[in-house]
Amino acid sequence: MAQVHDPSKQNAVDMNKARSATSIDTPAVRDFLYSKSNGSARWHQRERIVEVLSKDPLFDKSKKLFSTRKELYIRGQALTKRLYELQEIQGWSEEDITVALSVVDEGLSIGLHNVAFEPVFRIQASPELFSKYSELIANKGIVGCYLQTELAHGTNVSRLETTATYLPDTREFEIHSPTLTSTKWWIGALGKTATHGVVQAKLILPGGKDMGPHLFLIQLRSLDTHKVLPGRIIGDIGPKALAGFATTDNGFARFDHVRIPKENMLSKFAGVTDEGKYVTPPHAKLSYGGMLYIRSGMVTTAGWTIAKGATVAIRYATVRRQGELGPDGLERQTITYPSLHVRLVPLIARAYVFVELGRALTRGFDSLARGLSSGDTSQLAEMHVMTSGLKVLVSTTGIQDLETARRSMGGHGYSAFAGVGRMYADYLPAATYAYLPSSLQADFIYCSSELRYEGENFVLDGQVLRAALKAFRGIFASESASSSPVKASPLSPTSHYLRLLLDKDLVPPELNPASWTQAGTAILLLEWRAALIVHECAQTLKEPDATATQRVSRAVTEAFVAARVGEMIESLGTVLKEREAKIVGKVYLLYLLTTVESSLVDLLSFGLFRATPTGNPPRSRDPTRALRLAIAGLCGELLPEAIGLTDAFGFSDWELDSALGVYDGKAYEALWARVQEEPLNQTEVTEAYEASIKPLMMRGRKMVAKL
Amino acid sequence: MAQVHDPSKQNAVDMNKARSATSIDTPAVRDFLYSKSNGSARWHQRERIVEVLSKDPLFDKSKKLFSTRKELYIRGQALTKRLYELQEIQGWSEEDITVALSVVDEGLSIGLHNVAFEPVFRIQASPELFSKYSELIANKGIVGCYLQTELAHGTNVSRLETTATYLPDTREFEIHSPTLTSTKWWIGALGKTATHGVVQAKLILPGGKDMGPHLFLIQLRSLDTHKVLPGRIIGDIGPKALAGFATTDNGFARFDHVRIPKENMLSKFAGVTDEGKYVTPPHAKLSYGGMLYIRSGMVTTAGWTIAKGATVAIRYATVRRQGELGPDGLERQTITYPSLHVRLVPLIARAYVFVELGRALTRGFDSLARGLSSGDTSQLAEMHVMTSGLKVLVSTTGIQDLETARRSMGGHGYSAFAGVGRMYADYLPAATYAYLPSSLQADFIYCSSELRYEGENFVLDGQVLRAALKAFRGIFASESASSSPVKASPLSPTSHYLRLLLDKDLVPPELNPASWTQAGTAILLLEWRAALIVHECAQTLKEPDATATQRVSRAVTEAFVAARVGEMIESLGTVLKEREAKIVGKVYLLYLLTTVESSLVDLLSFGLFRATPTGNPPRSRDPTRALRLAIAGLCGELLPEAIGLTDAFGFSDWELDSALGVYDGKAYEALWARVQEEPLNQTEVTEAYEASIKPLMMRGRKMVAKL
Structure with missing residues (x-):
């Protein structure tokens, strides 16, 4: 029988042909996507960083899918250490390290230090507290987390149960978790990493008056031994659904009458006197307004997330041939079926729009920040509405588009090596949970004592x-x-x-x-x-x-x-x-x-x-x-x-980490190579044979022999 | 500060109240769901089996989420061995063991033997081949798989590349995989378990005439050592997306001119003479018609799958309180919010409809089977259309409803302990892949030489x-x-x-x-x-x-x-x-x-x-x-x-395996208990501390000291 055509060789032919058929100047469009003004420079900066990271053996991804969550957490900490070493070695700027964290895209615990703990501290700390800790925090001399959500409370911050009772005799606050359900929960970097945290707790004045949630800096672990300090029960909250966010140690914490000095209240906008009187913020509206807008990066993140799914799905649909014979006598490339490409091409459109829209939003936040710093809160309500609606729109769309991309690949889309499942699992919490962009693209963050939970x-x-x-x-x-x-x-x-x-x-x-x-x-x-x-x-x-x-x-x-x-x-x-x-x-x-x-x-x-x-x-x-x-x-x-x-x-x-979405189109060769690494394939006869399969079959054969 | 209300105690109060508010006779409705005629008996049969399994330590699920795929595969084989031991010990009927496999719900490899390999063999084997193997197969003296899909071909069966060339001199077929892309792929139970398989290959007659796909029985592994036999390259295809179907060893196989005796062709409906002439089936239409209708259980499976998600989500929404204060002075139960219950109650409706509709479909398959056995193919086209449309409808709906259930639980829905993520990951391939109900509810299966891939x-x-x-x-x-x-x-x-x-x-x-x-x-x-x-x-x-x-x-x-x-x-x-x-x-x-x-x-x-x-x-x-x-x-x-x-x-x-969907409503206590088992929590100080966290922080502290 003559062998006329090898589909796996055809893959590269099809990809080359598709690439050369493109009529646009791809680098020009790429530069446009990276920035309207200095896109080329930004892309080359990114390219240099990707080059360094993808060649560093520690950043190899080939074993990730075979690792336990514990191994992934430990790997994540090693990556973190290495990233800051590389910053020194490579002379990376602060912007460079932000880009590096973004392209690594691993949900590292240090991200929570960077986008939640540090900004909250910087904006809310009193000048005294600030001068004591800001350098330690900036240089990761301590690692922090931000403790807001509780086991039974997220959306409705005003119902948080954790208390911070002021004790005038000793000028201390007593941080306490009165119930199981007041346990702080889901707190990124708390599980096994953080030494410190900013905790949301109801301020209780002498006499029992409840002033609602305020922020307090609390040490969690010893700086010498990393052991959990007395009065705290702290741990990891366990695996996430769909094996998502495996690297992050989302944690829980209960406090048993833990005392902290009065100075540890984050009191830039509200505090208590030594006697225990509440001091109202000088700019109440400013304090109210400075909501934790981790939302600012979310549109951009959604755009780049859809972009990844679209890239993988469209590349695979370009080289996958299936069904009817086309004019070249081969089965048609699946991308040529209208029922498929009307589902995939719109993903490109949403990625392009969200990337550009995210940039506009960032400019809006710039302007808001300038306004706020001069006491102008007029843009705040508008920004709140806009980002509320956008958060829902982009997270719903992003999740749906990733699943469209996955499903478009047919059966192979359900292979972990296709890569889109991982993107989906990591992006999914955007629909229900605090928006924590793993890529840390949040450039502008505001926070206040009225922090809003980015709930359902x-x-x-x-x-x-x-x-x-x-x-x-x-x-x-x-x-x-x-x-x-x-x-x-x-x-x-x-x-x-x-x-x-x-x-x-x-x-x-x-x-x-x-x-x-x-x-x-x-x-x-x-x-x-x-x-x-x-x-x-x-x-x-x-x-x-x-x-x-x-x-x-x-x-x-x-x-x-x-x-x-x-x-x-x-x-x-x-x-x-x-x-x-x-x-x-x-x-x-x-x-x-x-x-x-x-x-x-x-x-x-x-x-x-x-x-x-x-x-x-x-x-x-x-x-x-x-x-x-x-x-x-x-x-x-x-x-x-x-x-x-x-x-x-x-x-x-390296970034896409998808066998089906490889640049050269050789999807089947890539899939074959990945499969050989599966741990089950490292021994010819599985250990389950002697233990289970053999006894099962021997029993069956005996029964047949008796017939 | 007075502690007026403990939300975690309230959980049980709320659940009891909701349960006693129900106006229906729950056991009567339960019996109706299990069968219109003898529901009570069927439910008690199931209850007895659940009792046995849930008390058997081997069927404990508490370590599953912390296991690697390799461990889950090995566990799955142990469960399989135990299930058939229990059948003997408990005197379970064939129907009992089917129910047992269904409630275990683990995607065991033996399921593929039962719903794909064995039925294909039984319907297509010649009387000679049948008498040689049927008892061995029925008693699991050998374990089989069904090799259809290839690396680059699923939907379009007629383009499969694997060949079975008839060699009249030796009265043998030569099974061969001419290309990388002809590698059989996704084959359940092939990776590490099966000793035999039925392979779909293009029958090539002497002279080179291609007769299209036909079925052949082929031995894959030694019955003595379980080693892969010469000429075969066999392995597991690796992890699935979202960590779904981890227990199943979906595998690949390449054949290098492997010879099998002529008798191994499944030739009940089509064969070759010793000289190599094609013998057309006596009932061509019957052969064409007997499509592999694993589809028959799919509507029922979708119904019970949605039922699980609905049970978990509705129980949690009954005990979860959040947001506004209700008439009892507590925050309202989330189920009372119209925006939530208008999303959840329809899940109950779809579960009820699909369970009942599935029963009707099974009766239809009964009637079709009776017809086919007497040569009547009149119902076939109608059944094909009906099940094609229903497969799309119920799989799309089921996936969507599980995600609705997961999302309705807010942040905790993203915890693996919520359980719905696992249901979703395991049900997801219903949208893109051959319909393989893990619950083995497929009572009626037909197959032929024109097997249809249940593709996208x-x-x-x-x-x-x-x-x-x-x-x-x-x-x-x-x-x-x-x-x-x-x-x-x-x-x-x-x-x-x-x-x-x-x-x-x-x-x-x-x-x-x-x-x-x-x-x-x-x-x-x-x-x-x-x-x-x-x-x-x-x-x-x-x-x-x-x-x-x-x-x-x-x-x-x-x-x-x-x-x-x-x-x-x-x-x-x-x-x-x-x-x-x-x-x-x-x-x-x-x-x-x-x-x-x-x-x-x-x-x-x-x-x-x-x-x-x-x-x-x-x-x-x-x-x-x-x-x-x-x-x-x-x-x-x-x-x-x-x-x-x-x-x-x-x-x-035990079946739901969800901390949030526990029967007694004590969701937060259950979640707390599950979290304590997380491997990261078994040591106070993570090993990442000495390796990575400490060096990172020491570096930071040194930099601060230098300032």
Whole structure:
């Protein structure tokens, strides 16, 4: 039998062909993704760091999947030590080490020191406490964690049970966990690592008055022996679901009347006198406002996370051949099936949008920080609403897109070597838990004594709903459907869509197939949807349905994002050459169209989607058909660019750690190589044979012999 | 400070209260779930087996989460040996051991012997081969696996690369893997366990004629030493994503010109003469038809899987208090929040429907089997379409519902001790891979030389679409939108909805708030949706949009299921007492309403959802509002029954293996107890301290000292 074609050799041929078919200048788009202004420099900085790390044997990933959690924790600590050694050896700047921690992407415990403990301390510590500890903290002379969540309390910080009772006689606070459920829980780096922590506890004044949660610095372990200090019960909370975040020692802590000096209260904004009187913060609003915005990096992180999944899935779909024979006489590359690529190309779009949107958000935080430092809190509420809605949107989308990527790879997507499962497991807590970006991309962090738990998404949706109704009521005096607007005060970006209700002459756009070539139509539709759903919600507040909060939050946030995408499209010409601007413009447009598609229930419900039937005579009765065809068409147009657009993310094979997503396309060879490392394959006959398999079979054979 | 309330003690109080609030006779509903006719007996059989297993120390689960995959595999083999020992000791019947394997729920390799290897062999082996091996196989004197999928081929069986070349001189077949990508892959029990396998290979006749895939029995390992026999390269394919299916040794195998005797061809339906001539099967259609329907247990498995997730999540939401203060002065139980229970109660509905629907499907397979054994293949095509659509529907739904359950638990849902993550990881391959129910609930399995790979869901959707269009064309001669029906031949259950297109006088139901109290409206709406979407699809076939296949498949399958649910509601009075029938009837109705809700895009697009505005004057412009309110209302009505309805699933704590879903409600105590077992907690100071943490901190302290 003649052997005409070796699929595993074909892999590289297909990948080369796809790569050379790309019409864009991939490095130019890559630089654009890394930064609008100095992308090339930022990417090369990153490339140098990846080079150093990927060649250091300690950062080898090949044994990770065969390790226990304990081994992964110990490895994580070794990586941490090595990273800071490398910083010295390589002369890395603070920005360099941040990039290094980000590309290592291991959920290292030190990340919690960097993004939670240290910023909270720096912003809230009194000058005295600051001068005593800040250098030790900055240089990792001590390692800290941030103890907020308790076993039975997360979302509702005001119900935390841990107490800090002030004792004027000795000028001490007594930190105490009165119940099992008051045990601090989920605290990253607490389990086995941290020597110190900032603990959230209810301040109890002499006489018993409860002043609500405040922050206190507490030592947890001996600096000489690393043993847990008396009065503390501390440990690791065990494995996480789906084997996610295995490296991090999320921990628990109970305190039994532990005394700390009065100076250990983080009292920059609120404190007690020696006698035990509460001293109100000089800038109450500033204190309230400085919420822990670990959220700031979340949009960017979601973008890069989707980017990783998209890169792997699109590379594998490019080399995987299956099903019908194509024009070359071979089975078709799976990426050529519309049912597959209409699922995958939109991942590229969401990655591109979130990366760019994250940058805008970071600039917003910059501006907020400047404002706050001069006492200006005017941007705070807006930023809170925006990030609440965005947190829900990007985490939900990111999780879903990773699973789409995994599933698109068929059976092999369920192999750990495919790599996307690991990405999913590590990203999943974004939906339910405090947003802790493993990549530490949070550049700007604020915190206060009113720290907010970034709880389950639906709690955040409530924040968006409340703000939307407030903005609506700011316009309409009554809740009546037909009342006239009271005032036309300037609308903030998150409520800009409400302008559509201010002018009775404004009407939603008419739709026809050409509508879907223009970003403006999609943006306007999404803004109308937000306006009408908020209007509806305000009319029916007395009898709300159970999903209104989620629907309103999603609609408002997507209208906001859509408007930003419109701006992004307009500015493309200034940062990219014509060809690249055109392709990235189509990528952005695809984001808008798929957002419209996922909003169809709302759009149809509110009569925004009365499309002209297509054809003459009309062959279709489905008003959504033109949109669906436009999406499929756009995905088809972008298909030849898919490898270029994902190459532009700039991930090395070491970072992706995926046998199916290798740069050279040789997926099956890579998978074969990985499989040989499986511990079960290191002995020809498993030890289970003598112990179990042989006795089972011998018993069976005896029974047969008796027949 | 007075301690007024201990949340961890409150857990048990809340659970007791919820349990006693249930108005239904829980054991009666439990018996109904286990079987309509002899549920009580079946449940007690199961209870006895659970009792034996849960008390056997070998079946203890407390160390599983801390074990490596290798340890889990070895443990799995020990469990297997023990299960068959227990069968002898306890005098378990074949049905008992099937139940035992199901409640153990560990993805044991022997499952593949039982549900894939043995049935394929029994149905396809020639009488000679059968008499030689059947007893050995039945008694586990040898252990087998079924080798179909290859490294680069799953979905398209006809492109498998492995060859079986007939050599007339020696009357042998030569089994060969010509390429890396022809390596058999993902084969359960192959990695380290099986001694034999049935391999799918292209039959090559003398002269080189390729007859397509056929089946051959091949020995893989020595029966004396368990070593891999010459000419085979065999191993385990490594860990699965999300640490799922860790116990199963999915394996790979390459064959290098391995010769087997001619008799080893499974030649009941097709063979070769000694000279090498192909003998066509006497009943070609029968052979074609006998597809490997491991699918038969999938609906039931999905039902019980969702049931587990629902039990855990609803129990935890009953004892978890968070947020606002309720009438009792404590924070509210999270289950009382509509935004939470409107997500969780529908899980109960889907579990109840799938469990009952699975039973109906099993009866259908019974009937199909009887037909096939007498040469009647008339039910085959219908069963194929039905199960294709159902496989997609139930696997997609099951995965989504488990994640809903996990997410509803907030941060703790991400703890491995919550248990739902493990359920998710093990159930996930249902979406992409051959359907291998770990619970071995597949009672009826058919197979043939045209075995179908149960590939990615969207391949199966294509099967449904094709059948729907065929049925449509059977009615309408032309594709023209307005042509009259040609014939009104009796419609099969999967195309019964097409009757709506046969009578021009039939119109979709008018909707008003009262519509949602009647199952009939929802069923009719879902049938209209199927009819109109198939009609639309037939009109636009020349320019299909990329998602049409999925939409049509979903619509057709949901119309079929809805009609079955209607029948289930009608028959409730005959199997349950009044109160229980009423409550389960509401559960079924909730299934229908949430299905309508998830179909809103289609229903709105095709003008099926023009609800009368509610209120006078109408306060709402949202036509979906009455439906949403009805769903929220129904969830609220069912809320007091939620613990009773989930208790009725009859899961023991040992089976659920969830700290948050414990029967007595003491979730936090259970979580605390589990955490103490974490290996990292067995030493006070981690070994990472001397190796990494101390050097890092000493370096930092030195730097500070230098300042």
